[in-house]
Amino acid sequence: MEFELIERFRQRTPVYPCVRLGIGDDAAILDLSGQHGVVTVDVLMDGVDFVLSEIPPEKAGRKALAVNLSDLAAMAASPKACLVGMVLPRKGGERIAEKVYDGILGLAREYQVGVAGGDTNSWDGPLVLSVTAIGTPPPFGGIRRRGAKPGDRIVVTGEFGGSSLGKHLDFEPRVWEAIYLYRAYEIHAGIDVSDGLAADLAHILVESQCGAVIRAEKVPISMAALDLAKASRKGGKALDRALHDGEDFELILAVPPAETERMLQDQPLSVPLTDIGEFVAEKGLWLQTGEKRTVLEPKGFVHLFA
């Protein structure tokens, strides 16, 4: 333990009421107001989730927290606190740590998330960041992957594809959006998009034991996906990017038809809500282009091992 570094972290860490005991002891005590705690962890690595030599370290820190907040958003949970585990390169690690922490604190402040503790280490390898986020669920338990019903519409926030051009570092986790939508509308199931629109929709299908049809012409394609598709000089690729690129950190929601209509008329968010298709009884995932329906392989799945 580098005591001075941790002490500096502590001094710079805002205090929130829910963190009864924060950085500087053996563990953190959280007051979750008698509610269930919602906890999630993500581990990000230099060279995989970001390239440290190409970005300010603040962005790596911000992303490490943001992906966790996106996980909480996918449950409509309210983020409360986080723990920050760092494995720092021995050379230059201290400077990196400070900047990473800046990035974490900046986003934490936006969402009133207390940094409740962590673990700081160094080694001869690349930067690894492990953030654990803790939140509280909304009344009635929040949004899960299970619960989509045949007939439900597939409603998404924002646009998809080309996240590697920048959004994967700068995205705004849909925390307030999810909490608002869950409060105002009936939502049967949901997930955030990290693996890809198709792949993460497939996660809902597995848990909900149903199928889905995506309408090709309805998928909101980002400018970044269009730019990348144009750069590669191949037609029709922008849609593929929107379906498979991943790291959009938008929400996919299963919403009953009448609620969807109300939601789309209201458009209550600053980010657009789009109906991109429907859940169906038959298991499987299809892409419908005009009248033609083809099987959609969720390519977003990353195979971990050689």
Add this chain to the structure above:
Amino acid sequence: MEFELIERFRQRTPVYPCVRLGIGDDAAILDLSGQHGVVTVDVLMDGVDFVLSEIPPEKAGRKALAVNLSDLAAMAASPKACLVGMVLPRKGGERIAEKVYDGILGLAREYQVGVAGGDTNSWDGPLVLSVTAIGTPPPFGGIRRRGAKPGDRIVVTGEFGGSSLGKHLDFEPRVWEAIYLYRAYEIHAGIDVSDGLAADLAHILVESQCGAVIRAEKVPISMAALDLAKASRKGGKALDRALHDGEDFELILAVPPAETERMLQDQPLSVPLTDIGEFVAEKGLWLQTGEKRTVLEPKGFVHLFA
């Protein structure tokens, strides 16, 4: 995400009532019975905290959870759940992951800890394990580093030094011991020994704003420390090992004198309790050998950066 791997993890994971929603969704929901949640994280790296080529991967997994349980023990908290973050070598990572998880589940079962979720990744680097443990504090808040008072005795569990010979992988976190002692005796402060007996005692001193004197002849020296000292053929080293080696994962407690007397007479644990000195008003840390008092430098501090 390697869906099959996670699915296998899920199938092998015992279900406990406190994990309302476990592996397989975006985050875990914990029922902490209306109590405060206690959370802690530790990140362990191949080549630093264990050498994967020299041990069964199960031991790395066991250690990754055990160090977190030791942190909870240092608060007298009851462990309830954990999240497991893994960064696996791309080559052979799947086999390693299974064995690591075996080690985690084995220890988790002993302490009825639910694995509530996690994050599984791979890369071309070495194994990194990030475990987050969540528990509940005992009534009246539990043990902290702050609170030691001049006159309090320094009471320790077990023996110290030479942990690298094996104990650092096989140690039993002092979970039940801490909960029992906190219930049965007045304890002012405490910590678990990861950095070293002297270094971790120094953490209590910083937080409690006081000093301490360790009586050299009272320090319980482990057989491993004696063996290592003998092997190095230098006299007097076994005590140094006990003071500075670290990773003993025993408890250091600040206990009022009358309570200490009662505690040592009772010897209520299966592991010995020893009074190794006293807290004093003057800030500093000393080693007393007979009548001679020398300043004790807490060498256990590891400097993180080159």
